[in-house]
Amino acid sequence: IRLKFLNDTEEVAVARPEDTVGILKSKYFPGQESQMKLIYRGQLLQDQARTLRSLRITDNCVIHCHRSRGATAATPALPEPGPAGPTAPGLPLGGGTLMVPTVMVVLALGWYFRINYRQLFTAPATVSLIGVTVLVTFLAFGLY
Numbered sequence: 172i173r174l175k176f177l178n179d180t181e182e183v184a185v186a187r188p189e190d191t192v193g194i195l196k197s198k199y200f201p202g203q204e205s206q207m208k209l210i211y212r213g214q215l216l217q218d219q220a221r222t223l224r225s226l227r228i229t230d231n232c233v234i235h236c237h238r239s240r241g242a243t244a245a246t247p248a249l250p251e252p253g254p255a256g257p258t259a260p261g262l263p264l265g266g267g268t269l270m271v272p273t274v275m276v277v278l279a280l281g282w283y284f285r286i287n288y289r290q291l292f293t294a295p296a297t298v299s300l301i302g303v304t305v306l307v308t309f310l311a312f313g314l315y
Contacts, residue, residue, distance in 0.1 A: 193219030
């Protein structure tokens with residue numbers, strides 16, 4: 172079985188079909204069983220007594236693993252899969268966080284060049300710029 176984490180790392184788990192979800196958790200996440208959420212084919216594996224065979228988990232299947240932040244142990248047995256590198260607490264900076272401001276800056280530059288260098292923009296380019304601006308505006312207001 173392949174255990175896949177949120178940061179796209181994978182770990183190979185050796186398990187028998189008779190093993191239960193609880194055994195799998197305790198074998199690969201000792202001390203963190205209550206924090207680990209296992210997901211197979213979009214279903215959360217909540218019943219700790221169900222066997223892998225009853226869930227139709229066979230050789231080379233992928234189980235997605237998520238570590239919840241509730242009731243943390245004093246010393247974790249395994250490091251939490253996540254992005255490497257220091258991050259400031261309370262300031263999550265990812266690609267999605269800066270996407271809207273970046274697109275807005277690019278659009279503002281497009282409009283700046285359209286206004287100041289009018290001779291370089293054809294009618295289809297101007298119509299495209301208007302269309303992209305309207306689309307991004309709807310998406311930005313839709314997200315927030």
